[in-house]
Amino acid sequence: MFNPFFIQQYGGPEYFCDRQDEINRLISIATNHRSVVLHSMRRLGKTGLIQHLQYILKTEHHYKTVYIDVLDSYSDESFVAQLVSACAQQLFDEQATMIAKVGKFFSRYKPKFSFDTLTGNPNVELEINTKTDVDLSLETIFRLLNESKQPIHIAIDEFQQIAQYEKPSRIDATLRKYLAQTKQVQVLFSGSQRHLLLDLFNNPKKPMFASADHMELHEIPYTEYSEFITRMFEKDQRSIDERVVHQVLKWTKSHTFYTQSVCNRLYAIPKSTIEEVDLLKVQDQIMKEYEMTYLSYKNILSTNQYRVLKSIAKESQVRSVRAKDFSGRYGIASSTAQQSLDYLVDKELVYEKLDDKGSLYFVYDLFLARWLESVEH
Ligand SMILES: Nc1ncnc2c1ncn2[C@@H]1O[C@H](COP(=O)(O)OP(=O)(O)OP(=O)(O)O)[C@@H](O)[C@H]1O
Ligand SMILES: [Mg+2]
Structure with a gap:
C-alpha cells in the first residue's frame, strides 16, 4: 500500500500541500537574483518547501539546483568540502564529464568518487584542510558556476550551524563576497534556531547584514x-x-x-x-x-521545571509564568518560575513565539504537549 502522507522526505508535487504563496515569492526572489533566509519552528516544513521549490525551479525554470544540509558540519573546511562537492556533482550532466572535470579542477583536494548503491549517482569527497584550500576551492567552484549556461539555485539548510563552530566562521563573509559578484547563483539559507540564524543576517556588525530577504514559514x-x-x-x-x-x-x-x-x-x-x-x-x-520518552522528562527536569512545562501544556499557551494565580494553581515556586521557563526554552522543550504583544510560550513538541495535558501527575 502506498501512503501519500510523507513524514520523512519530500514525496513529489502530487503529495505536497499548498505553499503556493511561498513558492511564488521564492521563485520571484530567485529569478530576480536575490538571496533569502527562510526560518520557522522545527518540523513546520522548511526542508519540504525547499525541495518543492527546487523541483519547480528545475522543471519549469531550467535551473540547476544544489541542496546541502550543514547540520553535521563543524568547521569552515568541512562546510566548504560539502558545498563544493555538491555543486560539482550538479554542474556536469554526464557522469564521465563530472569525474574528468572534478579530477582536473579539484585534484589538489584528492577527490574520492563513490556511487550511491540505490540511485547509482556519483558522490565526490574532497579533502579541504586549510584556510587556503577554503579560499581556492570556493574561487574555483564559483568560477565554474558562473560559466554555467543555466542559472543555479543553492539551498543551505541548517545554516545557523556556522555560528556553532569551534573556531569563529568566516563562511558568511566569504560567501557574501562571491554572491555580490554573481548573477548566475542564488542562495537560500534556512534553519530553525531563530536567534542564531537571524543574528547572522540582522546584526549590523556581521557580514551578511541586510544581504537577504526574510521569510518566516507558518502553518x-x-x-x-x-x-x-x-x-x-x-x-x-x-x-x-x-x-x-x-x-x-x-x-x-x-x-x-x-x-x-x-x-x-x-x-x-x-x-x-x-x-x-x-x-x-x-x-x-x-x-x-x-x-516512555515523555516519562523520562520527569527524571531529567527539576520538579519546578517539570511543573512549568506541564502547566504550559495544560494552558495550551502562556504569556508569563510569573503571575501569582498561575504559579499558585500549578504549585510552582514563583521565585524560580522564570528561571525554569528560561531553561525549558533553552533546551527547546518550550518555544517562545514573538508577536506584537511580546512573547508567547508553548510546549514545542506537540505530541508531548498532548501527553502532558492528559496525565494527572
Ligand atoms: N506542504 C507540505 N505538504 C505535505 N507534506 C509536507 C509539507 N511540508 C512538509 N511536509 C512533510 O512534513 C515533514 C516535516 O517537514 P520538514 O522536514 O520539511 O520540516 P522542517 O521545517 O525542515 O523541519 P526541521 O526544522 O526539523 O528541519 C516532512 O516529511 C515533509 O515531507
Ligand atoms: Mg529541515
Whole structure:
C-alpha cells in the first residue's frame, strides 16, 4: 500500500500541500537574483518547501539546483568540502564529464568518487584542510558556476550551524563576497534556531547584514490542509469523515509534521471510510508509543521545571509564568518560575513565539504537549 502522507522526505508535487504563496515569492526572489533566509519552528516544513521549490525551479525554470544540509558540519573546511562537492556533482550532466572535470579542477583536494548503491549517482569527497584550500576551492567552484549556461539555485539548510563552530566562521563573509559578484547563483539559507540564524543576517556588525530577504514559514491554512487530506483519501477511492479532518487539524494545530504523522497512521488503517473511532485509536497509539520518552522528562527536569512545562501544556499557551494565580494553581515556586521557563526554552522543550504583544510560550513538541495535558501527575 502506498501512503501519500510523507513524514520523512519530500514525496513529489502530487503529495505536497499548498505553499503556493511561498513558492511564488521564492521563485520571484530567485529569478530576480536575490538571496533569502527562510526560518520557522522545527518540523513546520522548511526542508519540504525547499525541495518543492527546487523541483519547480528545475522543471519549469531550467535551473540547476544544489541542496546541502550543514547540520553535521563543524568547521569552515568541512562546510566548504560539502558545498563544493555538491555543486560539482550538479554542474556536469554526464557522469564521465563530472569525474574528468572534478579530477582536473579539484585534484589538489584528492577527490574520492563513490556511487550511491540505490540511485547509482556519483558522490565526490574532497579533502579541504586549510584556510587556503577554503579560499581556492570556493574561487574555483564559483568560477565554474558562473560559466554555467543555466542559472543555479543553492539551498543551505541548517545554516545557523556556522555560528556553532569551534573556531569563529568566516563562511558568511566569504560567501557574501562571491554572491555580490554573481548573477548566475542564488542562495537560500534556512534553519530553525531563530536567534542564531537571524543574528547572522540582522546584526549590523556581521557580514551578511541586510544581504537577504526574510521569510518566516507558518502553518498551512486550514482550508488548504483539509482539502488536501480529503483529496489524498479520495485518490484511492477511500474517504475520511469531514469531522475527523477537522478534529485532526485541531489536535495537531495544523502543524505540518504532526498532521502528516496522524494522517499517515489514519491512512494505514485498512478501511474505506475513516471515522472518529479510528482517530481515537491513532491518538491513543501515539501517546502510548511516546510515553516512555515523555516519562523520562520527569527524571531529567527539576520538579519546578517539570511543573512549568506541564502547566504550559495544560494552558495550551502562556504569556508569563510569573503571575501569582498561575504559579499558585500549578504549585510552582514563583521565585524560580522564570528561571525554569528560561531553561525549558533553552533546551527547546518550550518555544517562545514573538508577536506584537511580546512573547508567547508553548510546549514545542506537540505530541508531548498532548501527553502532558492528559496525565494527572
Ligand atoms: N506542504 C507540505 N505538504 C505535505 N507534506 C509536507 C509539507 N511540508 C512538509 N511536509 C512533510 O512534513 C515533514 C516535516 O517537514 P520538514 O522536514 O520539511 O520540516 P522542517 O521545517 O525542515 O523541519 P526541521 O526544522 O526539523 O528541519 C516532512 O516529511 C515533509 O515531507
Ligand atoms: Mg529541515
